[in-house]
Amino acid sequence: MARGKRLFRALGAGAVGTAAAPSRSCERMRARRPAGRWRSLAALGVAWFALGASPDTLETMESELRRSLEVLAEQPDPVYFLSYEITEDKVVSVYGSFGAVGGWNESEQRGLDIDLRVGSPELDNTHELRRGGALPHQRVRMQAPVSDEEALRATLWRWTDHEYKQASERFTQVKTDVQVTVAAEDPTGDFSEHGPERATEEHVALEVDRAAWEAKVRKYTAPFRASKHILSANALVWADAETRWYVNSEGSAIRTANTFYRISISASTRADDGMVLPRTEQFFALSPGNLPPDEEVMAAVHRMVAELDALRTAPLVEPYTGPAILSGRASGVFFHEILGHRLEGHRQKSVREGQTFRRMVGQSVLPETFSVYFDPTAQHMAGTDLVGSYRFDNEGVKARRVPVIENGILTGFLMGRMPIEGFPKSNGHGRKNTGFRTVARQSNMFVDVSEGHSRDDLKAMLLEAVEREGKPWGLFFDRIQGGFTVTGRMLPNSFNVTPTVVYRIHPDGSEEMVRGADLIGTPLTTFSRIVAAGNEPAVFNGTCGAESGLVPVATVSPAILVAQIEVQKKAASQGRLPILPPPGVAAIGASR
């Protein structure tokens, strides 16, 4: 079990993410047309998912929290804030490759996160040490049972003690650090207060028919068998029922319940020169009925097979600067990486961050036809579920729509409960994965353009630019797999997004697939070169990795035309194609 699980982690919720402070990497997937029905999910729901946890979980957590605070708030370094969050995940997955099922997993776990703060909101144990660094983001793995009061109380008690000892020790370091270093550039405190929130949602059970899922995995990966050049072809069908219990010392008590469903298909081939060429398609939904019907998935699979075949023999791109169109799919990743991450509030404060936008509030950062907002309360867009939606963030703050760029002017940041100069309060974007410390993260990003152009118009504008600048061609980035951006100060403040499907657009309008191009640049220069946008927003659902772990995010964005982009050669493996041809499976297998 463990082995198969590890294999598919790379595609699954626990995807490899870069949690190192200065760079973040995001896996991204493509947009989806309006949802269809998944009919085969009928009455065969797995029974054990129906078991709910004790209804008294929130009450037990609150009473244990109060009991601890009675003692800990009276210490010389008092605890002034305490929260408990238990996240229960019940996960089912089935995976396979080349038309066969490779394995399955069913699991449930309950992670515990404690935010315990010693000192005061002005200065507490979470304060960034200027000699020594920030608090480690990844924490000790804590688990909590929820079905029994005694077990839950005992667990909360002992981990609270652990956290208190850690926090008081660090608070001593913080006080010394503040005394021996220069005054902070941003004088705001470490934590903002927030009123109590109370809400309870009913548990949601997963609807899983494993046999039907196995059939899907076989069906989705079978077409790859026909191609002898395809070296990997995997599918994963995955579902997670997540229940969160959150209580804090401000009187909040929240229980939320969600489900996430995902189909992920990835395949790769290798060009004769050794370059590995991957393609991934993912479909997300918040309920099983919103997953796409098989016909839609199969259409994507057949497109992947055709594209991989074409990519293998596509010409290599040389380093190039010039005009380019990013499809809606591609621009979503682009905005997420180079704009979104720089709007995360805590990055305006850390002395290690580049703070690109800190002093730019009120100034123009995008063309005036562009507005950008984040809205975790939006659940759907044009029939597609948005996975960056939630009702409360991980700090007990209610989700809300947050405008960040209005008519090209920067107006705000994404805020968790750590204040920054000019933005003293959270706007419900304190997010994290279980086991990490919360920071400000993106949710559902909407790029709104008041003056959109049709695809043909954009292409005509691109060709005009090509002619004007005397370029041999322009580029069209159709699909981007993911990317990363560096927001710190120690390295150039740049981004690199990794397209998988790119076309050269020749002056005569013909399109030619190319391979081996990475899209690179620096943020402010690149923003200033965005000249126009399309009129059809596309949805991207994905998983974003940064300091606080992997969180689901979405972007809704139209295609954009950029006057000048830069591409560099992709790092290529020197490996060669398999030595022997594929086993003569057609002939031998036929007899079986």
Place this chain on the structure above:
Amino acid sequence: MMRGMAVAALCLALAGSGAAAETVPLGDEDTVMQALRDELARSMQSLKIDGAEGPYFIAYRVFDVVSERANASLGSLLNRGTGASRQLVVELRVGNHDFDNSNYVGASPSRTVRAALPLGEDYDALRRQIWLATDRAYKQAVNDLSGKTAALQNRTRIEEVADFSREEPHRYDGRDPESIDPGRSEEMALAVSAAFRGMQELSLSEVRANAQQSRTYFVDSEGSTFIADRHSVQVEALAAVQAADGTELQDFVTAYGRSWAGVPEPQALKAQAQQMAIRLIDRRDAPYLDRYTGPVLFEGQAAAELVNQVLAPRLVALRMPLVENPRMRTMMTSVLGNPFLDRLNARVLPRFLAVVNDPTAGHAGDDDTAPPLVGTYSVDDDGVPARRVSLIERGVLKALLATRVPVPGIAASTGSRRGETPSPGNLFVEARGGFGKDELHEELMLLAAERDLDHALVVRRIGTSAARLAMGAMQPDSLPGMGGQGSSVQPLLAAYRVFPDGREELIRTAVLSGVTEATFRDIVAASEATTRHDLVFFPLPALAAMPGMSGVVGTPTTYSMVVPSLLFEDITVKRPSGNLPQRPLVPHPLTATAGEDAAGD
């Protein structure tokens, strides 16, 4: 066509262990075996890059596993999981038995080539994954062989030790119709963890139960092949208390078996866990022992763990590879160095002791009603038949447990590959002329009296690496004190001062100091009676707790040991060093609800 050739080639090589089926390859009806054989035959025949040799040896191992696990605390579930997978591991060698691509760690060390195979009977899909994995393994092997050849170009090898031993082909069918009951892990974890309910003295407790139903398929290019079902179940119950001065004490109950029938019933284990917790609570208030040097008697589990942690790792032959990176070379030399490699035919134990490894033994002694030994197997992971090996005779080291990877002085396998490295199967420590219980205690007191000590020491329980690892994850800030000073023995969990009048006094916590394999020569007596214990073997115990070392330390394996009580003449036992954590400021929740004074205990 190709498949037909594979069958013919294998039939020529098959050893005669099977009965009527000698002209039919093992598992002929099995699709996995067919796919493995066919791709193996094709690869041996045709896999070759221009300018390089083709493989001279390929072995495929497929691990078909259905597993489940459950962790619970105080009768409430923390997590659980279940799943199925089928993994292929490719071992491919280029060169020849004397000199090949293996035993080499290049600048970018090669990883074992693994691939997820499809479940079920889809022959084409199986072949495709086997083909791709074999291709990767071959390219890696060719690369390693060229790196290794280059590294040796300007050096003269002092010791010419072959890279891979030659063994007789062997076939074995170990399919077992029994399967592991699903759902028992959760039932077990919930039931046993409920043992600790209501015990406010415990600072933490957790029970982990898991089960693996595993079928291994093996086929190699020399004609060895087997299919073996190797199921296993494990239960670990862990608990900790904190004494008034802050000292953290831990203990555990474990049960290992090859099926749920092989371990005690949940209620019986729950009772054991309760007794363990009571002992733990007793130790909280027991006196310390600052330092003691003198005779120590190790009884039962303590004797078994002492052998497991100190002597057993010296009884396996681990090969020191050729390492390119100098820093890594230094590290690996210190870690893999085994003084017993230089002591073959030298005395390592007193003359009255012998050690035998016998994976073919099914039960301890003649008692067929006892639960079967857990280290029993018929064929090892190289496809080499298991055998009884006399390791130490009359105190003299005669052999080490080996795989097909030779070490200086040991050219052939003893059929001891379990996972990646050699491991004991069932280890029997045998004493000639052993003492009766009273006699042994008399001897202990006599030795103490000789040194003018008013008491001696008896040790009945020692911590384990497995429990330490599990506990470490639950208690990240407090690592129990290690023995230090060259000793890697875990802390003593049940040690007693014994007085001449027979009175015993429990000691709160203590560690052994400076115990090494050389200490075992100073055993002065052993009991006639033996006890049986199931243990986890770490080939390199000092490294087992280090992250990222799994490839080097080998796979932990469970095995059984039958061992007498062992009396050592001269051992130093002391209080663990280090600072003590503070007690929690907030009283335990049960204390609070009972309205008692938390500081009163």
